[in-house]
Amino acid sequence: xxxxxxxxxxxxxxxxxxxxxxxxxxxxxxxxxxxxxxxxxxxxxxxxxxxxxxxxxxxxxxxxxxxxxxxxxxxxxxxxxxxxxxxxxxxxxxxxxxxxxxxxxxxxxxxxxxxxxxxxxxxxxxxxxxxxxxxxxxxxxxxxxxxxxxxxxxxxxxxxxxxxxxxxxxxxxxxxxxxxxxxxxxxxxxxxxxxxxxxxxxxxxxxxxxxxxxxxxxxxxxxxxxxxxxxx
Ligand code: CA
Numbered sequence: 001x002x003x004x005x006x007x008x009x010x011x012x013x014x015x016x017x018x019x020x021x022x023x024x025x026x027x028x029x030x031x032x033x034x035x036x037x038x039x040x041x042x043x044x045x046x047x048x049x050x051x052x053x054x055x056x057x058x059x060x061x062x063x064x065x066x067x068x069x070x071x072x073x074x075x076x077x078x079x080x081x082x083x084x085x086x087x088x089x090x091x092x093x094x095x096x097x098x099x100x101x102x103x104x105x106x107x108x109x110x111x112x113x114x115x116x117x118x119x120x121x122x123x124x125x126x127x128x129x130x131x132x133x134x135x136x137x138x139x140x141x142x143x144x145x146x147x148x149x150x151x152x153x154x155x156x157x158x159x160x161x162x163x164x165x166x167x168x169x170x171x172x173x174x175x176x177x178x179x180x181x182x183x184x185x186x187x188x189x190x191x192x193x194x195x196x197x198x199x200x201x202x203x204x205x206x207x208x209x210x211x212x213x214x215x216x217x218x219x220x221x222x223x224x225x226x227x228x229x230x231x232x
Contacts, residue, residue, distance in 0.1 A: 003048040003117060004028045008038035008064065009079065010056050014102075018051065021106050022113075035059030042068050049116055051109075052096070053079045054087045062090055069095040075116040077109075135170035137217050138230045140209060142170055151213050158208060161186065165201050166209075169218065169228040178225040202226055 005027045009015040012033070019029045030045070032038035035056040042050065050068070054061035065076060078091045078099040088099050097116050100109050135142045139152045144167060149156040158166065168185045169177065179198045183191055186201075206218055219227050 002026055002028045004030070004046065005113070006030050006032065006038065006041055006045075006047045006050045008032045008035065008050065008056065008061070009053040010034055011053075014053075014079075017106075018109075021110070025110060027113075035061065035064040039064050039067055042074070043071060047074055048120070049113060050074055050076045051079060051113075052076050054084065054091065055081060062087065062094060065091060065094050065096055073120075075120050077112055077116060079104075135167065135173075137170055137173055137228050138215060139213070140170075140217060142167055151209060154213075156208055156212075158205075162201060162204055162208070165198075166205055166228075169226065172227075174227065174229055176221045176224050176227040182225065198226075 005022055007015055007018050007022070007029060009018065009031070010033050015031050015033065019031055022029045030041060030047075032041050036059045038050075038052070038056075039059065041047075052061045052064060056064070061078060065078070068074070068076065075097040076095070078088070078096045080087050080091070080099050080101055091099055097119070098112050100112060135144070140149070140156075142149045142163075147163065149158055149163065149166065165182065165186045168182060177185075182198045187193075187197065191197075202218060202220075210216055210218055217228050217230070219229055221227055
């Protein structure tokens with residue numbers, strides 16, 4: 001699928017030129033002629049990269065960048081004026097990935113775009129690998145591949161049901177799960193036994209983790225269910 005690039009640039013000639021060149025390279029392109037519109041599009045859509053001019057009417061590029069970073073880690077390349085050293089420094093501090101000074105050669109910009117997209121891709125791959133490896137909460141880690149649970153470096157031996165319950169809690173760390181949800185995820189839809197089986201197994205887990213290591217990772221949310229959370 002074509003990567004999507006948002007061009008936030010008020011100078012129509014430059015915006016149009018970028019659109020044509022980027023489309024020619026096989027990217028999908030959308031344009032915004034001011035900062036506010038750019039931010040709206042970022043909030044509404046998914047982009048693989050943003051080209052962001054600094055001098056924009058209304059909301060300037062740095063302000064767009066600041067707000068954008070609260071929403072997403074989409075790579076941003078700033079388009080800066082020749083002598084605006086401060087803008088470059090501030091922009092990079094604020095989380096821009098790169099900048100290019102106007103006027104620029106399109107080949108250079110294309111090279112930087114490719115580099116940014118590649119970096120982002122490998123970042124995504126790292127996260128995915130990590131997610132496949134360990135789940136953790138505080139000093140507790142669970143490795144599903146090895147079917148192993150450690151607290152610090154001490155092995156915690158769990159039955160397969162306890163393991164599966166802990167895994168479900170960790171996969172939803174900081175999210176409160178109701179008894180019904182846990183029952184469905186760990187015991188399956190067609191479980192016909194008592195719903196208090198969840199409470200029983202939570203007690204088993206607490207005995208093997210919270211009590212043993214003197215922490216309170218597994219929390220009861222009265223009237224709702226359970227959540228695993230770093231101790232605060
Ligand atoms: Ca401008």
